[in-house]
Structure formats: structure tokens, C-alpha cells
Amino acid sequence: MDRDQCLALDAQDPLRAFKDEFVLPEGVIYLVGNSLGALPKRTAERMRRAVEDEWGGQLVGGWNHAGWYDLPLTLGDRLAPLIGAGPGQVVVGNTTSIAIFQAVAAALRLRPDRRVIVSDAQNFPTDHYMVQGLAGLVGGYEIRDLAEGSFADAAVVLLSEVDYRTGARRDMAEVTAAAHAAGALIVWDLCHSVGAMEVDVSDVDFAVGCTYKYLSAGPGAPAFLYVNPRHHGTAENVLSGWHGHAAPFAFETDFRPADGMRRFVISTPHVLSLAALDAALDVWERVPMAQVRAKSKALTSLFVDLVGDRLELASPADPEARGSQISLRHPDGYPIMRALIDRGVHGDFRAPDTLRFGFAPLYLGYTDVYDAAATLLEVLDKELWRDEKYAVRLAVT
Numbered sequence: 343m344d345r346d347q348c349l350a351l352d353a354q355d356p357l358r359a360f361k362d363e364f365v366l367p368e369g370v371i372y373l374v375g376n377s378l379g380a381l382p383k384r385t386a387e388r389m390r391r392a393v394e395d396e397w398g399g400q401l402v403g404g405w406n407h408a409g410w411y412d413l414p415l416t417l418g419d420r421l422a423p424l425i426g427a428g429p430g431q432v433v434v435g436n437t438t439s440i441a442i443f444q445a446v447a448a449a450l451r452l453r454p455d456r457r458v459i460v461s462d463a464q465n466f467p468t469d470h471y472m473v474q475g476l477a478g479l480v481g482g483y484e485i486r487d488l489a490e491g492s493f494a495d496a497a498v499v500l501l502s503e504v505d506y507r508t509g510a511r512r513d514m515a516e517v518t519a520a521a522h523a524a525g526a527l528i529v530w531d532l533c534h535s536v537g538a539m540e541v542d543v544s545d546v547d548f549a550v551g552c553t554y555k556y557l558s559a560g561p562g563a564p565a566f567l568y569v570n571p572r573h574h575g576t577a578e579n580v581l582s583g584w585h586g587h588a589a590p591f592a593f594e595t596d597f598r599p600a601d602g603m604r605r606f607v608i609s610t611p612h613v614l615s616l617a618a619l620d621a622a623l624d625v626w627e628r629v630p631m632a633q634v635r636a637k638s639k640a641l642t643s644l645f646v647d648l649v650g651d652r653l654e655l656a657s658p659a660d661p662e663a664r665g666s667q668i669s670l671r672h673p674d675g676y677p678i679m680r681a682l683i684d685r686g687v688h689g690d691f692r693a694p695d696t697l698r699f700g701f702a703p704l705y706l707g708y709t710d711v712y713d714a715a716a717t718l719l720e721v722l723d724k725e726l727w728r729d730e731k732y733a734v735r736l737a738v739t
């Protein structure tokens with residue numbers, strides 16, 4: 343594939359108009375949408391409205407008149423189609439880690455006779471850490487690593503669909519069925535799936551994920567929590583804050599859970615962050631997800647073809663078996679990534695040796711991928727990464 347062919351593919355791309363809806367700094371090819379999505383242009387105006395018109399103009403009346411109080415539910419309903427869920431099945435707020443705690447704790451209560459939590463030690467660390475914290479709090483649970491290969495006697499299984507390091511994708515339907523066959527409930531972390539591919543949660547028990555990656559809802563944007571309707575009414579929220587109460591403004595002494603998903607709202611919504619999510623969902627409601635997945639597979643495959651075997655491919659070679667990222671291994675991955683960023687190609691690095699490149703189909707074109715690969719090959723061929731300034735480690739990688 344040469345650059346002209348990439349230009350032709352961009353010209354025919356049915357998603358090409360979406361690129362104009364994002365702010366992308368001049369000279370930057372942004373391959374980190376799998377960590378922090380680019381800024382949608384409409385977000386600034388939506389946030390200005392939330393700050394000046396709603397907060398400034400309505401003051402505390404915003405809770406009633408600007409819809410702030412119900413935002414966790416109304417935005418949950420808007421996000422739901424992106425994971426194959428229906429209205430009244432998703433709430434947004436808090437962080438993925440907190441949603442994991444809520445989901446796993448609820449699952450343990452739904453399986454009171456079991457004492458095993460299956461967790462993947464290779465998962466994004468916060469998932470496993472949250473399980474360790476919860477197990478320590480409740481006591482008496484065994485945390486079994488997924489690598490042991492058994493769901494027997496498990497109360498709950500917690501897994502990511504797409505691995506953050508390699509982009510490897512699990513078959514959600516198959517693993518969900520295996521967990522259920524063993525009598526366990528399953529919690530899926532969809533951080534690296536939502537906005538990158540079609541997701542269907544209809545069989546799963548709980549699902550969580552962040553909105554700051556492919557969804558572009560901004561740094562620190564609220565997470566989502568899905569609870570299958572078959573557990574509504576029985577699943578409990580152990581983080582029983584007042585906004586999950588059946589009558590929060592009755593100020594009763596004892597917690598009484600609200601019906602439906604409302605009980606999974608913990609407390610005061612992050613209204614300003616939710617405004618940015620609202621703006622991002624204005625974009626997503628117009629996005630055909632099948633086209634996103636098709637383009638994602640084409641972009642990742644193009645990158646692999648162009649880079650060839652210059653670096654070890656850590657991602658699955660089959661595009662069906664991976665998410666929207668390509669990971670490459672090199673012992674000097676860190677300075678290589680710093681040298682690339684210095685030349686306008688932004689990826690990230692995961693210790694000990696992994697260069698990660700995320701491909702957000704809404705704002706990346708085939709020519710961007712071509713140029714990024716050419717820059718990477720130049721950095722390698724000319725050993726530009728050997729400059730000692732690239733060895734200096736930044737706090738956040």
C-alpha cells in the first residue's frame with residue numbers, strides 16, 4: 343500500500359466527516375485515543391452552557407431545571423446503545439474502579455454460598471486491585487487467577503474484553519456462557535471496547551467502562567455501570583449513598599434502595615464532567631458502529647502491514663481477535679516512543695517493553711496511519727531514539 347492508495351481510501355471513507363468534529367493539534371497524529379480520546383469541537387460550548395447558563399444562571403435550581411439530578415440516568419440511557427443495552431439499564435458517574443467495586447460486591451451478594459472470585463492478574467491493574475481491596479474488606483474469599491483456568495465454585499468472574507497491553511480480544515459470549523455454566527456471575531470491563539466496536543451485554547450480568555478513551559468524554563470523565571435487568575430489584579449497591587435511596591429528599595435515617603438502576607447512583611453527580619459526556623454522546627448517537635469496527639480493523643491491519651516485522655507484534659495478527667490497538671515490543675520501547683512523539687506521532691508505552699498505538703476511527707485516516715508508520719520506520723532506521731534526552735522517564739507514561 344502506498345500513500346496515494348491511502349489518500350484514495352480516505353476519500354471513500356464513510357466516516358471521514360467525523361474528523362472535522364474533533365480538535366486535533368496541527369502536525370500531530372494522535373494514536374492515543376485508547377487512553378484519552380481527542381476533544382470534540384462541540385464540547386467547549388456544551389461546557390460553557392453548563393458553567394455559565396446552568397450553574398451561573400440557575401444556581402441551585404439547576405438540580406431541577408437543568409436536569410442535573412437525573413444526569414446519571416439520562417446519560418446512561420444515551421450511552422446504553424453503544425454497549426447493546428436498553429433504557430433503564432445503565433448509570434454513569436464515578437470511576438471505572440468504583441463501578442467495578444459496586445458490580446463485584448453486588449455479584450458476591452447474589453451468590454452468598456460461594457467464596458471464590460476469579461480475576462485476571464494480567465488485567466489492567468486497577469481491576470485486580472479493587473478485587474483485592476473488596477476481598478480484604480469482606481473476608482473469607484479466595485481470589486483465583488484466571489490463568490488457573492477454572493470457574494468452579496466462583497461467585498463472580500471479572501475480566502476485560504480487550505487487553506490493555508496487547509489489544510487481545512476475548513469472546514465475550516463464549517466466556518459469559520462458561521461462567522454461567524459454572525454457576526458464576528460475570529462482570530465485564532469494557533474500557534477498551536466501548537466506542538471501538540459493537541458490544542452486546544444482553545447476556546452478561548454486569549458491565550463497566552470508562553468514557554474518556556474512544557468515547558472522548560474528557561480527562562477524568564465519568565464511568566458507566568450496566569446491570570442486567572434480571573438482577574434489578576435483587577442486586578444491591580453496597581456503596582449506598584443518598585442518591586440511590588428510594589426517597590433521598592425525605593432524609594430518612596435508614597437506607598432504602600430505589601427501584602431500577604437509580605439505586606446504583608451513589609451520590610452527587612459530577613455535573614460539569616457529565617456535560618462533556620453529553621457533548622460526546624451527541625457525536626456518538628450519529629455513529630454507525632459497524633463502520634467503526636470495519637475501519638478499525640482496516641487501520642490496525644494497515645499499520646501492521648506497513649511496519650512489517652521490524653518490531654515484534656504483541657497484538658493478535660488476526661484483526662478479529664483484537665481491539666482497536668496495535669502493540670509492538672522492543673527493549674528500547676520507551677526512548678523509541680519518546681522520539682516518535684517528538685516527531686508528532688503520539689502513542690504510549692507500557693512497561694516493560696510495549697509501544698502502544700490506538701486507532702480511533704472517527705478522527706484517524708488511512709494516510710495518518712501511513713505517515714505514522716513511515717515516521718516509526720525512520721526513527722528505527724536512523725536510530726533517532728538513541729538521543730539521551732529520550733531516556734528521561736516522565737511521571738505518567
Ligand SMILES: Cc1ncc(COP(=O)(O)O)c(C=O)c1O
Nearest residue numbers: 437438439466468502506533552
Ligand atoms: C481496563 C481498564 N480498566 C480500568 C481503567 C481505569 O479505571 P479508572 O477509570 O478507575 O481510573 C483503565 C484505564 O485507565 C483500563 O484500561
Ligand SMILES: Nc1ccccc1C(=O)C[C@H](N)C(=O)O
Nearest residue numbers: 376377378466506507533738739
Ligand atoms: N486514566 C488514565 C490516567 C492517566 C494516564 C493514563 C490513563 C489511562 O486511561 C490508561 C489506560 N487505561 C491504559 O489502558 O493504559
